[in-house]
Amino acid sequence: xxxxxxxxxxxxxxxxxxxxxxxxxxxxxxxxxxxxxxxxxxxxxxxxxxxxxxxxxxxxxxxxxxxxxxxxxxxxxxxxxxxxxxxxxxxxxxxxxxxxxxxxxxxxxxxxxxxxxxxxxxxxxxxxxxxxxxxxxxxxxxxxxxxxxxxxxxxxxxxxxxxxxxxxxxxxxxxxxxxxxxxxxxxxxxxxxxxxxxxxxxxxxxxxxxxxxxxxxxxxxxxxxxxxxxxxxxxxxxxxxxxxxxxxxxxxxxxxxxxxxxxxxxxxxxxxxxxxxxxxxxxxxxxxxxxxxxxxxxxxxxxxxxxxxxxxxxxxxxxxxxxxxxxxxxxxxxxxxxxxxxxxxxxxxxxxxx
Amino acid sequence: xxxxxxxxxxxxxxxxxxxxxxxxxxxxxxxxxxxxxxxxxxxxxxxxxxxxxxxxxxxxxxxxxxxxxxxxxxxxxxxxxxxxxxxxxxxxxxxxxxxxxxxxxxxxxxxxxxxxxxxxxxxxxxxxxxxxxxxxxxxxxxxxxxxxxxxxxxxxxxxxxxxxxxxxxxxxxxxxxxxxxxxxxxxxxxxxxxxxxxxxxxxxxxxxxxxxxxxxxxxxxxxxxxxxxxxxxxxxxxxxxxxxxxxxxxxxxxxxxxxxxxxxxxxxxxxxxxxxxxxxxxx
Amino acid sequence: xxxxxxxxxxxxxxxxxxxxxxxxxxxxxxxxxxxxxxxxxxxxxxxxxxxxxxxxxxxxxxxxxxxxxxxxxxxxxxxxxxxxxxxxxxxxxxxxxxxxxxxxxxxxxxxxxxxxxxxxxxxxxxxxxxxxxxxxxxxxxxxxxxxxxxxxxxxxxxxxxxxxxxxxxxxxxxxxxxxxxxxxxxxxxxxxxxxxxxxxxxxxxxxxxxxxxxxxxxxxxxxxxxxxxxxxxxxxxxxxxxxxxxxxxxxxxxxxxxxxxxxxxxxxxx
Numbered sequence: 001x002x003x004x005x006x007x008x009x010x011x012x013x014x015x016x017x018x019x020x021x022x023x024x025x026x027x028x029x030x031x032x033x034x035x036x037x038x039x040x041x042x043x044x045x046x047x048x049x050x051x052x053x054x055x056x057x058x059x060x061x062x063x064x065x066x067x068x069x070x071x072x073x074x075x076x077x078x079x080x081x082x083x084x085x086x087x088x089x090x091x092x093x094x095x096x097x098x099x100x101x102x103x104x105x106x107x108x109x110x111x112x113x114x115x116x117x118x119x120x121x122x123x124x125x126x127x128x129x130x131x132x133x134x135x136x137x138x139x140x141x142x143x144x145x146x147x148x149x150x151x152x153x154x155x156x157x158x159x160x161x162x163x164x165x166x167x168x169x170x171x172x173x174x175x176x177x178x179x180x181x182x183x184x185x186x187x188x189x190x191x192x193x194x195x196x197x198x199x200x201x202x203x204x205x206x207x208x209x210x211x212x213x214x215x216x217x218x219x220x221x222x223x224x225x226x227x228x229x230x231x232x233x234x235x236x237x238x239x240x241x242x243x244x245x246x247x248x249x250x251x252x253x254x255x256x257x258x259x260x261x262x263x264x265x266x267x268x269x270x271x272x273x274x275x276x277x278x279x280x281x282x283x284x285x286x287x288x289x290x291x292x293x294x295x296x297x298x299x300x301x302x303x304x305x306x307x308x309x310x311x312x313x314x315x316x317x318x319x320x321x322x323x324x325x326x327x328x329x330x331x332x333x334x335x336x337x338x339x340x341x342x343x344x345x346x347x348x349x350x351x352x353x354x
Numbered sequence: 355x356x357x358x359x360x361x362x363x364x365x366x367x368x369x370x371x372x373x374x375x376x377x378x379x380x381x382x383x384x385x386x387x388x389x390x391x392x393x394x395x396x397x398x399x400x401x402x403x404x405x406x407x408x409x410x411x412x413x414x415x416x417x418x419x420x421x422x423x424x425x426x427x428x429x430x431x432x433x434x435x436x437x438x439x440x441x442x443x444x445x446x447x448x449x450x451x452x453x454x455x456x457x458x459x460x461x462x463x464x465x466x467x468x469x470x471x472x473x474x475x476x477x478x479x480x481x482x483x484x485x486x487x488x489x490x491x492x493x494x495x496x497x498x499x500x501x502x503x504x505x506x507x508x509x510x511x512x513x514x515x516x517x518x519x520x521x522x523x524x525x526x527x528x529x530x531x532x533x534x535x536x537x538x539x540x541x542x543x544x545x546x547x548x549x550x551x552x553x554x555x556x557x558x559x560x561x562x563x564x565x566x567x568x569x570x571x572x573x574x575x576x577x578x579x580x581x582x583x584x585x586x587x588x589x590x591x592x593x594x595x596x597x598x599x600x601x602x603x604x605x606x607x608x609x610x611x612x613x614x615x616x617x618x619x620x621x622x623x624x625x626x627x628x629x630x631x632x633x634x635x636x637x
Numbered sequence: 638x639x640x641x642x643x644x645x646x647x648x649x650x651x652x653x654x655x656x657x658x659x660x661x662x663x664x665x666x667x668x669x670x671x672x673x674x675x676x677x678x679x680x681x682x683x684x685x686x687x688x689x690x691x692x693x694x695x696x697x698x699x700x701x702x703x704x705x706x707x708x709x710x711x712x713x714x715x716x717x718x719x720x721x722x723x724x725x726x727x728x729x730x731x732x733x734x735x736x737x738x739x740x741x742x743x744x745x746x747x748x749x750x751x752x753x754x755x756x757x758x759x760x761x762x763x764x765x766x767x768x769x770x771x772x773x774x775x776x777x778x779x780x781x782x783x784x785x786x787x788x789x790x791x792x793x794x795x796x797x798x799x800x801x802x803x804x805x806x807x808x809x810x811x812x813x814x815x816x817x818x819x820x821x822x823x824x825x826x827x828x829x830x831x832x833x834x835x836x837x838x839x840x841x842x843x844x845x846x847x848x849x850x851x852x853x854x855x856x857x858x859x860x861x862x863x864x865x866x867x868x869x870x871x872x873x874x875x876x877x878x879x880x881x882x883x884x885x886x887x888x889x890x891x892x893x894x895x896x897x898x899x900x901x902x903x904x905x906x907x
Contacts (some may be wrong), residue, residue, distance in 0.1 A: 201895040230892070284819075529739035533731070548743075
């Protein structure tokens with residue numbers, strides 16, 4: 001069973017990357033599994049994900065889904081004591097094999113991360129300008145960057161210290177700092193979650209413009225499905241360390257495939273809609289929960305008996321999208337021709353419980 | 355988020371590993387406590403049995419650690435002395451804790467003029483050297499173990515009060531305290547039943563660290579003649595009595611109780627700081 | 638429907654600023670709430686919505702203004718006498734944003750409820766009923782907050798507020814810290830509780846979509862002042878104030894463009 005899954009997945013990955021070959025892949029995680037001692041399940045379980053150059057990719061999930069771990073893996077940063085399988089490539093370089101100076105260069109120049117709390121990134125005793133210069137900007141460019149992220153009076157701001165600025169302003173500074181080194185890939189981990197909605201909208205507009213100018217790819221991590229779907233080109237939905245659905249942003253709203261994605265949409269209150277909320281039962285799994293089958297099965301309204309013992313396989317949908325669900329996979333295979341099983345192993349599975 | 359969930363696992367592992375020093379210190383403390391508890395069984399002589407014929411005897415089969423100038427067996431005295439030397443600092447800290455925690459919590463809870471008053475009061479007491487303050491009290495109320503315990507308890511109060519106040523100030527701002535207020539619970543009840551117990555661990559950790567200092571201060575008072583009075587086997591008093599023997603060339607009468615004090619103080623500090631870290635960081 | 642449960646009249650609070658002068662946290666706040674009704678207070682950080690919530694429950698003393706429950710004015714300060722304090726507590730209860738720090742870390746769920754019941758002279762056996770009402774089981778009853786999940790903690794915090802049997806429940810960003818799927822469960826729970834007990838809700842939040850879902854009436858605050866108030870449906874579909882429009886334009890959804898919000902902001906500052 002496991003073997004069959006692996007072969008299926010790798011075949012599909014090659015296919016989907018080929019399809020998206022128009023722009024070269026910048027970040028590519030392949031079957032990344034990360035385990036740490038003391039937890040019952042892996043932090044990440046066979047995560048496959050790509051970000052093309054200039055693309056905005058959303059990564060959505062609840063707490064403990066592994067979104068932050070995924071982003072940190074792109075920096076070559078794994079939790080202490082972690083063991084991993086699979087690969088993380090940024091621009092063709094295997095990040096997990098980088099050591100010493102090469103890793104430092106990678107973290108300083110190629111990738112930049114924006115965290116939720118700007119105060120964790122900024123040194124409280126250094127001036128804003130110094131923070132940007134530290135990241136490779138000249139004094140003049142530092143002022144330009146501050147203006148680009150929407151700070152008024154940037155010359156004055158550059159001379160201020162973090163405590164003199166509000167949370168929203170500081171997050172702009174951090175974004176300016178992330179852009180200073182002209183990174184190829186930006187990682188935004190709940191970068192605007194702590195901010196007011198109006199500030200969030202402004203910062204996202206500026207981030208979009210600044211990013212487009214530099215042509216950097218963006219992995220946008222958020223718990224807000226609506227935000228991800230509205231702001232990103234493609235979205236990955238994660239659950240319990242696994243990618244359960246990969247869709248274009250539009251398709252995520254119009255035709256969510258995975259029961260979890262559908263559940264998230266129908267339990268999020270939406271402006272202008274007065275339908276009753278349908279909560280997903282239970283709670284997001286913690287690291288001490290294990291699953292012999294689909295991790296979502298215990299909370300899933302559509303789960304069948306087999307779901308609890310069979311690990312779901314990724315089933316291709318339109319436009320390189322995919323969903324990891326037994327039930328949905330079988331349904332779409334029955335309805336359409338294009339989702340036919342690609343390997344013998346998968347055929348056998350289908351037959352055995354189809 | 356995931357990293358947050360991981361942290362307890364990682365620290366949980368680190369907690370279990372005790373450094374060798376801590377192990378040794380804990381072992382030493384266990385031995386001292388056992389010695390104090392079993393003194394009547396272990397001691398070869400009564401602590402106050404005078405045998406002038408054996409004055410200032412060195413180590414021998416009869417007197418394992420020798421005798422002092424009155425011929426009292428040093429081993430027996432040090433074993434019995436462990437009792438007062440361990441219990442007195444405990445009592446002292448109890449006094450300081452009762453007063454200090456009350457003042458600290460009151461100060462943090464009421465704020466305003468109460469806080470100012472308590473803070474200025476502790477400032478004034480800080481300005482006095484603790485020993486001078488204690489000696490002053492003893493001068494008024496007379497020498498003795500009880501007076502010195504009470505006097506030093508007062509002298510330690512500002513330290514405890516200040517520490518408790520700083521903890522309580524942040525605890526008072528926690529929403530669970532607000533929740534009790536909204537429930538209609540009175541201030542005294544919130545403080546006594548909920549605030550203080552939640553500060554308990556941290557304050558206890560701090561008191562453990564203060565224990566060594568308390569023991570030293572008591573020994574100092576006894577040494578100066580303000581504390582325990584003869585024929586007590588208090589270690590501080592024994593050092594003072596042994597002092598004259600040093601002039602006569604006998605080191606043991608001062609060395610034995612001196613070593614005992616040093617052993618306990620060092621052990622309590624090593625094991626105590628380690629334990630206090632664990633006690634304080636359990637949230 | 639003529640009976641008014643809660644009436645708030647020209648409530649105001651200012652704080653002294655370090656450099657002299659005063660910061661207006663809330664000014665001229667007026668609203669009423671019917672029995673069993675639900676009022677939303679919406680605003681961004683610094684809008685004064687939390688200050689209003691805290692004044693309602695008596696954690697903050699208003700400078701001026703009147704809060705009346707069932708026609709009886711609430712004293713601005715917490716009464717010294719116990720019976721008065723308890724009566725006052727039974728009028729309005731509160732659920733805080735972060736359920737972890739709003740629960741006493743030492744008490745199990747069961748002890749937490751019993752302590753509230755005992756304080757108000759109610760039967761301690763009601764604890765089991767309350768736990769059941771908020772969907773907590775026997776395992777959770779014996780667990781301390783540390784061993785409960787975020788959603789379970791918030792359920793317990795709601796049960797603790799209900800233990801007092803209040804007329805009004807003030808919820809200050811009570812679902813903001815929860816995962817989306819858990820948030821929906823709690824919102825559903827609040828719906829149920831409102832239906833079953835007839836408790837009225839004052840729902841303080843920055844999240845317009847959640848407020849739309851929970852409340853009948855809404856009050857939009859900005860910099861301590863009310864910019865718009867009225868029936869939730871009307872305010873959120875036909876906002877008359879430019880700031881409300883900005884807030885609405887900032888909420889991500891299908892076809893959302895953050896640039897729209899920036900345009901709305903520009904319209905506001907003109």
